[in-house]
């Protein structure tokens with residue numbers, strides 16, 4: 195089974211660490227691993243402070259809240275994103291203003307950004323889609339500075355190649371199960387901006403942690419998902435997966451409340467020590483995973499570059515997923531699933547997932563034409579895969 199969406203990061207060593215922690219409940223809520231994980235993260239962002247949360251969306255919510263913006267302030271965010279970015283904005287009574295994407299790195303388009311600025315624009319969120327470096331990064335940063343907007347870089351899709359960026363505002367990270375490093379749930383704010391550090395520090399110590407059954411399910415996820423992946427080809431995995439989801443043993447990435455278009459306070463919590471334990475194991479092999487992702491991207495560029503006239507600006511970076519645009523996307527996804535190859539469709543709606551109420555999110559149809567077009571064609575190839583698995587994916591296109 196080759197999977198882009200289901201537990202792409204979880205390997206046997208992750209499953210073992212998680213399984214052991216299941217029998218050490220005294221380590222689940224608080225512990226020294228939180229400090230150790232924080233220090234490891236700080237080594238990627240020297241001179242910055244790291245604040246952990248239960249999810250990337252929780253990090254964004256608390257960051258925006260700490261800015262104490264007047265109600266109705268505008269937050270510029272790109273279309274071709276997910277609801278986890280938009281719900282915190284709406285929950286705080288702020289107004290998301292959607293900026294179209296450019297076609298090279300699927301990040302904010304500079305011209306459209308300039309058109310959508312107003313005197314109410316207070317925050318600008320730049321997304322590194324799949325981990326690609328936005329082609330207008332410098333210009334967008336300058337625009338934020340010129341217009342006195344608070345600058346947030348959304349590094350949920352990866353931060354391996356971002357050291358050259360000066361984060362003079364803040365960055366938001368995610369350690370969700372489908373991201374570069376997985377602690378199943380997790381997120382962080384990275385900043386060196388002193389103006390709101392104090393309030394974030396006190397928030398960190400006072401924030402509620404998720405309930406014990408929630409932490410139990412986080413720990414169960416890694417061994418369970420590894421078992422499912424290993425036995426999927428023999429049907430057993432498929433059955434166990436179905437049962438686990440239906441009886442709630444696997445907590446979905448997007449809650450029922452979020453699917454209805456509401457911010458879910460259950461995911462707005464502090465990060466439990468159990469997640470820090472899982473994160474530390476992933477951090478221990480971060481270089482190895484990044485190298486693998488980089489190798490995948492290089493090979494996809496080389497082999498698929500012959501087939502696709504215009505590849506995205508992937509630049510041999512260790513991307514979370516390798517994007518390609520195909521005409522018959524949904525048909526292809528279904529067809530290759532029969533071969534046990536599950537490709538991704540981030541993002542198949544301007545604010546994903548499909549079915550999310552765009553009207554409620556304040557998106558005006560036709561306001562981001564490029565994003566709307568890309569949503570129908572985008573296909574994501576997995577990058578955290580072996581050479582053999584990569585060859586199977588490449589073969590799909592060569593046929």
Ligand SMILES: Cc1ncc(COP(=O)(O)O)c(C=O)c1O
Nearest residue numbers: 249250251276278350368370381
């Ligand atoms: C671009 C982007 N930013 C932020 C998030 C939020 O991360 P989390 O799922 O940890 O809340 C996501 C989630 O998929 C995302 O795709």
